[in-house]
Amino acid sequence: MDQTPLSRPNVDVLAQSASYAQHYRAGRRPIAAKASAQMLRNRFCLPMNDMGLPGAVVIDELIAAAEPGLIGNTDPNFYAWVMGASNPVGVxxxxxxxxxxxxxxxxxxxxxxxxxxxxxxxxxxxxxxxxxxxxxxxxxxxxxxxxxxxxxxxxxxxxxxxxxxxxxxxxxxxxxxxxxxxxxxxxxxxxxxxxxxxxxxxxxxxxxxxxxxxxxxxxxxxxxxxxxxxxxxxxxxxxxxxxxxxxxxxxxxxxxxxxxxxxxxxxxxxxxxxxxxxxxxxxxxxxxxxxxxxxxxxxxxxxxxxxxxxxxxxxxxxxxxxxxxxxxxxxxxxxxxxxxxxxxxxxxxxxxxxxRHLGRRGITELVHRHCAAASRLAERISQIDGLSVLNHVELNQIVVACDDRENEAWKIRNLVGLLNGSQGVFVHSARWKSRTILRLSVISMDTGRPQIDALAAAISSSWRAIDADSRN
Ligand SMILES: Cc1ncc(COP(=O)(O)O)c(C=O)c1O
CATH class of the missing domain: 3.40.640.10 (Type I PLP-dependent aspartate aminotransferase-like (Major domain))
Known part of the structure; x- marks a missing residue:
């Protein structure tokens, strides 16, 4: 009788995963998920197999199934929720x-x-x-x-x-x-x-x-x-x-x-x-x-x-x-x-x-950098006509609202769509205190001034496009 894959020790999958993970974390990838729920179901929701599969095949399958449905919260241009970026030392x-x-x-x-x-x-x-x-x-x-x-x-x-x-x-x-x-x-x-x-x-x-x-x-x-x-x-x-x-x-x-x-x-x-x-x-x-x-x-x-x-x-x-x-x-x-x-x-x-890796100094620097970046971003956004920052930014969170309250829902949604669609960032809207807001969290490990300046410019240009659209 054939051996099932389970009966053979298979430690090579560890090197296979490590090599892929290194590649994944070093490259730039789409920050938003590309696949629909149905596409993901087609890849994951397979009939239960009887005989099992070799580990290397399964790991390849897992990567192929998951990758199009991954969200880039390890990317420095991720601002959608308060999420960390899985420090590689921790990984x-x-x-x-x-x-x-x-x-x-x-x-x-x-x-x-x-x-x-x-x-x-x-x-x-x-x-x-x-x-x-x-x-x-x-x-x-x-x-x-x-x-x-x-x-x-x-x-x-x-x-x-x-x-x-x-x-x-x-x-x-x-x-x-x-x-x-x-x-x-x-x-x-x-x-x-x-x-x-x-x-x-x-x-x-x-x-x-x-x-x-x-x-x-x-x-x-x-x-x-x-x-x-x-x-x-x-x-x-x-x-x-x-x-x-x-x-x-x-x-x-x-x-x-x-x-x-x-x-x-x-x-x-x-x-x-x-x-x-x-x-x-x-x-x-x-x-x-x-x-x-x-x-x-x-x-x-x-x-x-x-x-x-x-x-x-x-x-x-x-x-x-x-x-x-x-x-x-x-x-x-x-x-x-x-x-x-x-x-x-x-x-x-x-x-x-x-x-051990970050030390007191590394953690302090992380918090300080994110708070300073959030203040800078808030200041830049406040200068954009038609947008306001609703909160007093002392930490890492920025609440952005549209001054045109009557049209805020579609304008903010469009802003999120434009930013996520073409600007290489990932942001999200929320409902809060009866308003539709753009809610930005500066918290990803490698986010700093260059990303913040790029985001501010992207918000500004996307907002101008939305404004011009609404006048036509
Ligand atoms: C203030 C606050 N409390 C509680 C939670 C829940 O934390 P967790 O998602 O780690 O369970 C969150 C998550 O964003 C939070 O921001």
Whole structure:
């Protein structure tokens, strides 16, 4: 009987993939996906094959199927969403992580993975200047980091009111009040619902023009209600890049014994920049923080960090114990003790490699360069007749609106179409505060002044064409 492809060890595919990846990352390719969903289905959605295929054939097939449907978020001309560009050092560490095939569940299942996380935990707290006693869970992104932080918050604020969540869950629990802006990132609302909270729990505060809560609204609302409380503050609004006044919010929340969670998916990285740290003043007073590795740090997907000041509350919320998951006396930290999963990828290796590679200086330079580029771009766009920048650009986000409100939807959509179609960039529109906006995020690893100047020129010429069109 013929051998199936599975019965032959095939390590050549590793070199094949490495060679292709090198080629892919070195070249310039279309930034927008070229294939339609149907074309991609034709390539991917094949009948299940009975016999399997040699690895080299499969890898070639995968490349051919995926490439026309890839989005160029690793390209320096990508501005569409807040996404990182997968630093090649991180990619290399990611490959090793897969090649080693470690399960970073407990210390004993991969001592190296556990200790790598321990090292990164200390580096992150240092870089972000957060309380040194905090613990870090290595999760898949800021949504899961928020889930973890708020799970710790839930147990802790309930216990302050004599309710034992571990014993009875939310059954018979006092109503937990959660204060957040009506324009807080959807990830917060999603995590809250996954944790058993709903509309009755939410005290939704009206946001200002930057999407942020006003501390006086929080003070009014929180003072009128009793019971366990959680406040969710934003450090880096998804559209405006704005920061809520964290020190003021923390003071109000503390006065009312509320747990404070900071959603700093990308914005918290402003803390590494001496010229932008002021934006995050007071973040260190919070009880938990969510922050991404796969955005500004450029760690390959999927990487987020759940940071909780009270290590015991963190561990209580994520606890998972079983006889077969025993730990010896001198074992180190169990990675799964801080996250929802048990079997899990050894995230720590990749974060470790990228942080070692960039160093404090590299990360600071990255944030500083992107913020300076965003300011420059905003200034250039403000000079274009008929376009306005709606937000105060202090971070990396730019919200561009059309002055002709009546025709803004089609004009902005046309602008996006022209830019993406012929200018070698990738941008995106959004609906925000009843407006159709061009929403630009300067966050891709290699984006700097040359790309920004080219984008500003492209916006200007495309806008002139749209304007001329609308007059005909
Ligand atoms: C402010 C904010 N919070 C939360 C999230 C969710 O993060 P993730 O996509 O990593 O789960 C994002 C994503 O863009 C974000 O910008």
């Amino acid at each position: 290399a560490a990611d490959w090793l992580t897969s090649a080693w095939g470690q399960n970073a569940a407990i210390y004993q299942s991969s001592p190296a993975a556990a200790v790598a996380e321990e090292a990164v935990e200390a580096w992150l707290l240092d870089l972000l200047d957060l309380p040194k006693e905090s613990s870090v869970g290595f999760v898949s992104g800021a949504t899961m980091a928020t889930f973890v932080g708020l799970a710790a918050a839930r147990g802790e604020v309930l216990s302050r009111f004599g309710h034992d969540y571990d014993a009875v869950g939310l059954q018979g629990a006092p109503l937990v009040r959660i204060y957040l802006s009506d324009d807080a990132h959807v990830a917060n609302y999603a995590a809250l619902r996954q944790l058993g909270f709903g509309d009755l729990n939410f005290h939704v505060l009206p946001s200002d023009s930057a999407g942020l809560m006003r501390p006086r609204d929080l003070a009014d609302a929180i003072g009128r209600e009793d019971g366990p409380k959680i406040v969710i503050a934003q450090a880096g609004h998804i559209n405006s890049g704005g920061f809520e006044p964290l020190a003021e919010i923390a003071e109000i929340a503390r006065t009312h014994s509320a747990w404070i969670h900071v959603d700093g998916a990308f914005g918290l990285w402003a803390r590494v920049s001496p010229s932008r740290k002021y934006l995050t003043e007071g973040a260190e007073l919070a009880d938990s923080w969510s922050v991404d590795g796969h955005k500004w740090l450029q760690i390959p997907y999927a990487c987020g960090f759940a940071i909780v000041r009270d290590r015991n509350a963190h561990r209580r919320a994520m606890q998972m114990t079983a006889g077969y998951l025993n730990a010896a006396e001198d074992d180190g930290r169990n990675p799964s003790g801080y996250v929802p999963e048990l079997s899990r990828r050894a995230q720590g290796f990749v974060a470790w490699a990228v942080l």
